[in-house]
Amino acid sequence: xxxSLTLLIAxxxxxNAVIGIVTYxxxxxxKFAARMQSxxxxxxxxxxxxxxxxxxxxxxxxxxxIVPAAADRPVYNLAPIVFLLPxxxxxxxxxxxxxxxxxxxxxxxxxxxxxxxxxxVGLFMAGWGSNNKYALLSAMxxxxxxxxxxxxxxxAALTPVLLAxxxxxxxxxxxxxxxxxxxxxxxxxxxxIAFVLSTVAAENRAPFDILEAESELVAGFRVEYSGMKFxxxxxxxxxxxxxxxxxGALLFLGAWSGPGPEWLGPGWFLLxxxxxxxxxTWIRWSFVRIxxxxxxxxxxxxxxxxxxxxxLATAVVVVWRANGGA
Amino acid sequence: MTTASPxxxxxxxxxxxxxxxxxxxxxxxxxxxxxxxxxxxxxxVVGVDxxxxxxxxxxxxxxxxxxxxxxxxxxxxxxxxxxxxxxxxYVRAAETIGKIEVPKRAQYLRVMAAELQRVASHLLWLGxxxxxxxxxxxxxxxxxxxxxxxxxxxxxLFESLVGARLLYGFYQVGxxxxxxxxxxxxxxxxxxxxxDRRIGEYESMLDDNPFFMARCQGVGVISRELAxxxxxxxxxxxxxxVAWDLRRADPYSSYExxxxxxxxxxxxxxxxxxxxxxxxxxESLKIVRQVLDGxxxxxxxxxxxxxxxxxxxxPKGEAYARxxxxxxxxxxxxxxxxxxxxxxxxxxxxxxxxxSVLPHIIPGHKVADVVAIMGSVDPVxxxxxx
Amino acid sequence: xxAPEVQTVADVRALRDARRTEGTEVSVIVRAVLGAMRMxxxxxxxxxxxxxxxxxxxxxxxxxxxLLALVYEKDTGEEACIGCRLCExxxxxxxxxxxxxxxxxxxxxxxxxxxxxxCEFCELCVQVCPTDAIxxxxxxxxxxxxxxxxxxxxxxxxxxxxxHERSWATGxxxxxxxxxxxxxxxxxxxxxxxxxxxxxxxEA
Numbered sequence: 001x002x003x004s005l006t007l008l009i010a011x012x013x014x015x016n017a018v019i020g021i022v023t024y025x026x027x028x029x030x031k032f033a034a035r036m037q038s039x040x041x042x043x044x045x046x047x048x049x050x051x052x053x054x055x056x057x058x059x060x061x062x063x064x065x066i067v068p069a070a071a072d073r074p075v076y077n078l079a080p081i082v083f084l085l086p087x088x089x090x091x092x093x094x095x096x097x098x099x100x101x102x103x104x105x106x107x108x109x110x111x112x113x114x115x116x117x118x119x120x121v122g123l124f125m126a127g128w129g130s131n132n133k134y135a136l137l138s139a140m141x142x143x144x145x146x147x148x149x150x151x152x153x154x155x156a157a158l159t160p161v162l163l164a165x166x167x168x169x170x171x172x173x174x175x176x177x178x179x180x181x182x183x184x185x186x187x188x189x190x191x192x193i194a195f196v197l198s199t200v201a202a203e204n205r206a207p208f209d210i211l212e213a214e215s216e217l218v219a220g221f222r223v224e225y226s227g228m229k230f231x232x233x234x235x236x237x238x239x240x241x242x243x244x245x246x247x248g249a250l251l252f253l254g255a256w257s258g259p260g261p262e263w264l265g266p267g268w269f270l271l272x273x274x275x276x277x278x279x280x281t282w283i284r285w286s287f288v289r290i291x292x293x294x295x296x297x298x299x300x301x302x303x304x305x306x307x308x309x310x311x312l313a314t315a316v317v318v319v320w321r322a323n324g325g326a
Numbered sequence: 327m328t329t330a331s332p333x334x335x336x337x338x339x340x341x342x343x344x345x346x347x348x349x350x351x352x353x354x355x356x357x358x359x360x361x362x363x364x365x366x367x368x369x370x371v372v373g374v375d376x377x378x379x380x381x382x383x384x385x386x387x388x389x390x391x392x393x394x395x396x397x398x399x400x401x402x403x404x405x406x407x408x409x410x411x412x413x414x415x416y417v418r419a420a421e422t423i424g425k426i427e428v429p430k431r432a433q434y435l436r437v438m439a440a441e442l443q444r445v446a447s448h449l450l451w452l453g454x455x456x457x458x459x460x461x462x463x464x465x466x467x468x469x470x471x472x473x474x475x476x477x478x479x480x481x482x483l484f485e486s487l488v489g490a491r492l493l494y495g496f497y498q499v500g501x502x503x504x505x506x507x508x509x510x511x512x513x514x515x516x517x518x519x520x521x522d523r524r525i526g527e528y529e530s531m532l533d534d535n536p537f538f539m540a541r542c543q544g545v546g547v548i549s550r551e552l553a554x555x556x557x558x559x560x561x562x563x564x565x566x567x568v569a570w571d572l573r574r575a576d577p578y579s580s581y582e583x584x585x586x587x588x589x590x591x592x593x594x595x596x597x598x599x600x601x602x603x604x605x606x607x608x609e610s611l612k613i614v615r616q617v618l619d620g621x622x623x624x625x626x627x628x629x630x631x632x633x634x635x636x637x638x639x640x641p642k643g644e645a646y647a648r649x650x651x652x653x654x655x656x657x658x659x660x661x662x663x664x665x666x667x668x669x670x671x672x673x674x675x676x677x678x679x680x681x682s683v684l685p686h687i688i689p690g691h692k693v694a695d696v697v698a699i700m701g702s703v704d705p706v707x708x709x710x711x712x
Numbered sequence: 713x714x715a716p717e718v719q720t721v722a723d724v725r726a727l728r729d730a731r732r733t734e735g736t737e738v739s740v741i742v743r744a745v746l747g748a749m750r751m752x753x754x755x756x757x758x759x760x761x762x763x764x765x766x767x768x769x770x771x772x773x774x775x776x777x778x779l780l781a782l783v784y785e786k787d788t789g790e791e792a793c794i795g796c797r798l799c800e801x802x803x804x805x806x807x808x809x810x811x812x813x814x815x816x817x818x819x820x821x822x823x824x825x826x827x828x829x830x831c832e833f834c835e836l837c838v839q840v841c842p843t844d845a846i847x848x849x850x851x852x853x854x855x856x857x858x859x860x861x862x863x864x865x866x867x868x869x870x871x872x873x874x875x876h877e878r879s880w881a882t883g884x885x886x887x888x889x890x891x892x893x894x895x896x897x898x899x900x901x902x903x904x905x906x907x908x909x910x911x912x913x914x915e916a
Binding site: 392395396397399400465468472475478482485486487488489490493495498500501503504505507527530531532533534535536589590591592593598601602604605625626627629630631632633634635 | 728741747752754755833848879887889
Binding site for chain 3: 034036038
């Protein structure tokens with residue numbers, strides 16, 4: 001198959017797959033959360049609610065697009081797109097099987113970090129363009145929070161990078177052939193916990209979702225969005241969570257390695273990513289949220305020093321092992 | 327320099343411009359219709375103006391037009407979350423004026439209903455408070471649904487006893503209106519045991535939970551002096567170190583026959599009040615078990631069944647009867663004039679007096695704490711506005 | 713009033729500390745966080761409490777206060793209501809309006825309207841009725857799009873009485889529950905189909 005055609009088909013397939021999975025991941029979350037709360041989730045729309053995401057998508061598409069009169073139009077209209085694009089790009093460097101990915105860059109993970117940092121711009125544009133006091137307040141808090149937690153996120157994710165010795169994501173996945181990094185004594189588990197915590201916080205999920213606290217800032221920076229723009233923002237958020245879940249599965253849970261034949265690899269990968277996602281969801285639905293100053297204190301005073309130390313310790317271990325340690 | 331005016335207490339805060347924010351009568355952390363006009367400096371609240379009256383339905387005037395037989399069915403609408411205790415205050419006041427004796431079985435049934443209602447009310451409190459703090463899409467909703475699931479069990483008990491789930495009409499002047507149906511005691515015991523276990527689950531979810539404690543420790547501290555100055559009652563008072571419970575201090579309706587502890591905490595913050603209410607859960611369940619074990623036989627009312635609307639006439643007199651409701655002291659002051667309708671009824675709603683503490687404790691906290699404090703004060707606006 | 717000798721005031725903090733197991737601060741935090749997550753996981757595997765209404769309805773208790781209805785006398789098949797208007801007087805929101813029709817043999821209700829949209833379902837009318845004519849049903853299904861359908865007239869009330877299952881509570885049964893000592897009988901005797909389990913009233 002000519003190179004150019006692959007270059008066109010692969011992103012197309014991945015993009016559609018991501019959007020499809022994201023819509024059904026919302027249903028998975030709703031059912032999972034419902035079962036944890038002694039109720040059933042969507043049930044009536046389609047058998048056991050399987051058509052619910054489609055109904056929601058149709059509804060959002062048909063909704064009236066209300067733009068606030070005093071909103072900054074270019075900023076307001078562009079914000080969902082600027083927010084969504086980075087959330088989609090993060091899937092570019094993730095290999096779904098050895099050799100099966102959109103672009104297996106040799107700085108794969110760096111690309112992930114860099115691009116996922118761009119969505120803060122979209123977030124702030126949404127808060128600013130809405131011309132709404134509370135949206136702006138929430139956007140400022142969100143920028144604060146996401147930046148504070150991106151650092152521990154990067155450091156926690158760098159631990160597997162050090163252990164594997166490469167920034168290329170497929171190399172990291174391949175290096176887990178014998179032992180998944182989450183099972184690496186002490187360092188692996190601590191890095192995993194730090195990764196999960198930072199993921200939860202960087203994506204504004206409970207218990208760190210003060211910026212969407214319904215009691216004061218209903219829906220936060222998205223409050224003025226309705227219809228398809230809101231759908232894009234939701235899509236972006238869940239795509240980001242999914243992307244982080246995939247990344248976590250790749251960095252810590254061995255990506256596509258699993259019993260069975262080779263072609264089952266992507267299936268295992270998906271399963272592990274779903275496990276990560278359900279872990280984040282489980283945390284979300286178990287805890288009350290904490291205040292924004294407490295969230296920031298947790299990041300700067302606890303998580304960042306801890307992950308820095310962990311990175312240092314990992315480096316020491318790697319060097320010690322490389323020099324022929326027992 | 328602190329300026330204090332009757333309606334507003336402001337903390338002097340050397341910040342920039344002040345912002346007035348309205349936590350309007352409709353807000354998602356709804357405890358009813360309550361309007362708080364907050365004055366903010368940055369994120370810190372410096373002043374609170376509480377505006378109430380959105381749920382005023384003229385209960386006190388209504389009581390003058392309804393007879394003693396009719397009003398108990400309506401009394402539940404004041405504190406609708408703890409409907410049984412609301413009716414209790416009214417009938418006790420009427421019985422005190424008319425010197426009407428209540429048979430022992432009726433007294434025990436009243437106690438049981440009141441204590442079950444206390445458990446149900448605290449379950450609702452816990453659920454809504456966690457939901458305010460945790461969000462409807464998050465851990466708060468989880469605890470809310472667990473609490474509602476348990477509350478439904480108690481409401482099912484009431485439903486098989488009385489026929490209704492929220493507005494009971496269980497109490498009447500002279501006793502209670504319904505006797506226990508067959509098999510009710512067994513179901514009640516099972517339910518009480520189940521709820522006891524589930525409360526253990528809530529405690530394990532919340533007691534040492536760092537997120538929860540970060541939200542409520544040190545927040546909304548009511549000092550002991552303030553608690554004794556301002557007219558608060560109930561768990562607010564007991565969370566600030568004052569060991570005052572009407573069931574012990576001024577026992578009514580055979581409460582002296584039962585053994586139960588009155589929980590007291592000294593730190594006065596939201597976490598203390600949470601602890602007090604969690605212990606009250608267990609103590610109420612203990613009382614219910616004691617009632618079931620020792621329920622005497624006999625009539626359930628010293629007055630015959632309702633044959634006409636003006637059947638109960640209370641001679642001239644006045645009395646103030648108070649009971650320990652889940653939110654504090656619920657009182658009913660009745661003036662009777664010898665006819666079948668009271669001349670005047672004054673309702674002391676526990677939440678109305680409890681709200682008076684808000685301007686003292688909210689200033690100085692962040693906006694997010696306002697929600698936590700409101701939840702731990704646990705107002706029900708049916709009682710506040712009547 | 714006799715005060716029991718047991719300790720009546722409890723220190724909440726002491727109770728909680730007695731319950732808590734030992735450990736460093738970090739281990740306590742970790743254990744609490746994991747404990748909360750374990751609780752939600754446990755509930756994940758419990759059966760949901762949802763009742764799939766309207767496919768399945770839950771069992772209504774015997775005394776359920778549902779829709780109101782007028783009934784016919786069991787033996788003669790005639791209308792039980794004698795138009796005495798006691799229910800009209802006792803109703804707190806005054807939703808019942810009755811007109812009496814006098815004949816030689818007995819009285820009837822000429823018209824009987826009940827405004828269900830304002831009814832509080834307090835059961836006082838049921839309790840006061842001398843002939844057990846007005847009762848409540850074990851059903852509340854009367855949601856309509858038109859408020860006028862909730863203004864029930866006599867025919868409608870009789871139709872509802874034939875349509876649904878009746879609640880246990882009728883005027884005489886409710887009044888019998890509350891009589892002075894010599895009238896009190898065990899409630900079990902009134903419950904249809906239940907064996908009399910409670911002891912007789914001790915005061916005759």
